[in-house]
Amino acid sequence: MAFPSKKSAILVDGVVLNGPTTDTRAGEKFVEEACKLIMEEVVLKATDVNEKVCEWQSPEQLKQLLDLEMRDTGEPHDRLLKLCRDVIHFSVKTNHPRFFNQLYAGLDYYSLVARFMTEALNPSVYTYEVSPVFLLVEEAVLKKMIEFIGWQGGDGIFNPGGSVSNMYAMNLARYKYCPDIKEKGLSRLPRLVLFTSAECHYSMKKSASFLGIGTENVCFVETDGRGKMIPEELEKQVLKAKKEGAAPFLVCATSGTTVLGSFDPLDEIADVCEKHGLWLHVDASWGGSALMSRKHRKLLHGIHRADSVAWNPHKMLMAGIQCCALLVKDKSDLLKKCYSAKASYLFQQDKFYDVSYDTGDKSIQCSRRPDAFKFWMTWKALGTLGLEERVNRALALSRYLVDEIKKREGFKLLMEPEYANICFWYIPPSLREMEEGPEFWEKLNLVAPAIKERMMKKGSLMLGYQPHRGKVNFFRQVVISPQVSREDMDFLLDEIDLLGRDM
Numbered sequence: 001m002a003f004p005s006k007k008s009a010i011l012v013d014g015v016v017l018n019g020p021t022t023d024t025r026a027g028e029k030f031v032e033e034a035c036k037l038i039m040e041e042v043v044l045k046a047t048d049v050n051e052k053v054c055e056w057q058s059p060e061q062l063k064q065l066l067d068l069e070m071r072d073t074g075e076p077h078d079r080l081l082k083l084c085r086d087v088i089h090f091s092v093k094t095n096h097p098r099f100f101n102q103l104y105a106g107l108d109y110y111s112l113v114a115r116f117m118t119e120a121l122n123p124s125v126y127t128y129e130v131s132p133v134f135l136l137v138e139e140a141v142l143k144k145m146i147e148f149i150g151w152q153g154g155d156g157i158f159n160p161g162g163s164v165s166n167m168y169a170m171n172l173a174r175y176k177y178c179p180d181i182k183e184k185g186l187s188r189l190p191r192l193v194l195f196t197s198a199e200c201h202y203s204m205k206k207s208a209s210f211l212g213i214g215t216e217n218v219c220f221v222e223t224d225g226r227g228k229m230i231p232e233e234l235e236k237q238v239l240k241a242k243k244e245g246a247a248p249f250l251v252c253a254t255s256g257t258t259v260l261g262s263f264d265p266l267d268e269i270a271d272v273c274e275k276h277g278l279w280l281h282v283d284a285s286w287g288g289s290a291l292m293s294r295k296h297r298k299l300l301h302g303i304h305r306a307d308s309v310a311w312n313p314h315k316m317l318m319a320g321i322q323c324c325a326l327l328v329k330d331k332s333d334l335l336k337k338c339y340s341a342k343a344s345y346l347f348q349q350d351k352f353y354d355v356s357y358d359t360g361d362k363s364i365q366c367s368r369r370p371d372a373f374k375f376w377m378t379w380k381a382l383g384t385l386g387l388e389e390r391v392n393r394a395l396a397l398s399r400y401l402v403d404e405i406k407k408r409e410g411f412k413l414l415m416e417p418e419y420a421n422i423c424f425w426y427i428p429p430s431l432r433e434m435e436e437g438p439e440f441w442e443k444l445n446l447v448a449p450a451i452k453e454r455m456m457k458k459g460s461l462m463l464g465y466q467p468h469r470g471k472v473n474f475f476r477q478v479v480i481s482p483q484v485s486r487e488d489m490d491f492l493l494d495e496i497d498l499l500g501r502d503m
Helices: 023-044 061-064 076-091 109-121 132-149 163-177 201-210 230-241 266-276 287-292 334-339 371-408 439-444 445-459 486-500
Strands: 153-161 192-197 218-221 247-256 277-283 308-311 324-328 411-413 419-427 462-468 471-478
Touching: 023 076, 061 076, 061 218, 076 266, 076 411, 109 371, 132 153, 132 287, 132 324, 153 163, 153 334, 163 201, 163 247, 163 277, 163 308, 163 324, 163 334, 192 230, 192 411, 201 218, 218 230, 230 247, 230 266, 247 486, 266 277, 266 371, 287 308, 287 371, 371 419, 371 486, 419 445, 419 486, 439 471, 445 471, 445 486
Parallel strands: 192 218, 192 247, 247 277, 277 308
Antiparallel strands: 153 324, 308 324, 411 419, 419 471, 462 471
């Protein structure tokens, strides 16, 4: 048998070009060993309450413990695996049943597998030719989410965060109001103003700043005692802005505020928007998942009247960060008209397939991750009923915790929650007999930060706190993960009392 002769080496600019330079077998072995480590140290320990939520170190201490230096020569795989183990050890375990610090938590196994797949395939979702499966998945997921909002069709796109979805919506509303802005810019525009709740997400101010609208042109509408926008106050502000010669163009309502978990009255707000010809955007990044529940979807009554909706499945539905959709009622290709740049090297119109599937020109991004795939995999695994149960169980556990707080000495609710945000104070024994005057509130303000420090250094749980609109520091407990049990709710209250009773 004749064997092909070995080709002579080719040298270009001092670089030998024959054959690959990567040691494929060594790389495959490293991936295999790293995946085993992830399985053992992350996945299998995710629901173990005996593990610590965090291994707290100060920034300077952590710099000493981690080898952060990047060198001229590469390091051996055993050293890299040691670094992987250290990264896991010193990272916060957001999958832990007692991680309650943010509006995301827990481990969804199906979403995790989807993330492994997309990381390995490394796709970019802009054209059908390079991302056929993931573009079809995104189309299917958007269609289903639009159905739950109650629209008869629509459009949408997945974005890197609810903040970006809100910015998209603000820009889209402005483009609808004044299409010339895309080509002529800001110079010919009147003073545009938008209206949002005093409890809105801070991304509204950031978006107004980024888009050149200006933060002074964001009108914050007063809320009631439960943190809901007051529609009558909204209309007063709209009329006031018009009288001053400004041009109102957008109202942003919130379904599930970050701190209190409040839901604005969408029907009444929609009435004001229709009367004055304003685009209605609903930031349902946090609360949108209640639409999956027949029992709780009433929290978003009237959302079908919105022009656009931001909804983050990576929060209550645990699709994995990040997984955030902007949904638009418009069916006239407004998203594409607003954002397209018609890059000829990507979006050629003479391709051999249906170019309507090249959806990337609807995005401000070029490279874009297939975030919808994580949600799709979870939805396929659990079904709509399984997702509904996830929401119902989280809110039932929230109700249990509220009832327990009411029973326990030293715990005080800010208000009755309507969603999964439970806001409360812990009042240590030394303050329980004190009159609720300035000195009391001044001392109580110090309690939550001190308990937070103790719990993190102990690693027993993580729970957020904040001051809010004149109220001193209080805890905000958020229930999301199906791995959380009633026993974890009891532990939460017991641990806070244990950590704070000597204060």
